[in-house]
Amino acid sequence: MHEMSLAERVVQIIEEQASQQAFRRVREIRLEIGRLAGVEVEALRFALEVVSRGTLADGARITIIDKAGEGWCLSCAAAVPLAARFDPCPHCGGYGVQPTAGTEMRIKELDVE
Template identity: 60%
Template sequence: MHEMSLAEGVLQIIEDAARSQGFRQVRTVWLEIGPLAGVEKEAMRFCFEVVMRDSIAHEARLEIVETPGQGWCMQCASSVPVAELFGACPQCGSHQVQVTGGNEMRVKELEVE
């Protein structure tokens, strides 16, 4: 389950931000997760709760913001929505689609005290 290591990475980002910005408690964490990121959202929620125990984010609420999958079709030279890796272009049916978004996970925002 790689979500555990992802949650540990989120905690590291939180702790680094707390050191540099001087906050003591995290109330809410917003994560942007794209559909092509390979992150199981429910597993991420579980791992987040486990990893945040005994940290400055021990009571933090996790909000997951889903970002859309986007790609560039080389055949029809268009930006298109992408629902899966290696899927066909919804406009022309070509499989020459390069993913340009929706394959990332990032900490978007923290609500802190």
């Protein structure tokens, strides 16, 4: 499950930032996760709860901001909504759609003390 390693990296980033910015506790972690990122959100949420135990993020509320998928259809030469990687273009039905948004996962914001 790669969500566990993602959660470990999130906690590591938080600890690095706490060292640099001198905060003591994290009350909320806001993550932006694209629908095309290949992340199982509930598995990540569970993993974060587990790996944050005993850290300054222990008990922090985890908020997930859903980022829609978008792509560029090479046939239509148009931006199109994309529900999943490798989906066909909703306009022409072609499979030459390159994802342009919704592939990211990032820490959007931390609420800290």
